[in-house]
Amino acid sequence: MIKELLKSGASKILGNKYLIASIVFLVWILFFDENSISRHLKDRRQLSELVQQKAYYQERIAADKQKFEDLHKGKAELEKFAREQYYMSKPDEDVFVIVEE
Numbered sequence: 001m002i003k004e005l006l007k008s009g010a011s012k013i014l015g016n017k018y019l020i021a022s023i024v025f026l027v028w029i030l031f032f033d034e035n036s037i038s039r040h041l042k043d044r045r046q047l048s049e050l051v052q053q054k055a056y057y058q059e060r061i062a063a064d065k066q067k068f069e070d071l072h073k074g075k076a077e078l079e080k081f082a083r084e085q086y087y088m089s090k091p092d093e094d095v096f097v098i099v100e101e
Contacts, residue, residue: 067081083095
């Protein structure tokens, strides 16, 4: 009796062409279409990465602008930068590099 009810219920559901068409349409839209859920998730993740990169590069640009301005303040600042970054010295000076661990 239960098997007969299940068979008749299943045949009604499978025989309904509108239901089948709707299910196929939903599956197509959700997984295979150009604007699928997986595509939206991938795009959202990529957008998040790009926003992080943008923030990083904006910080780098600000730091580089500050360094550029510092270098153009005068000869003393330029000399200080050369000594610190490139270990340059005057002919009568010795340079000692201290590495902190």
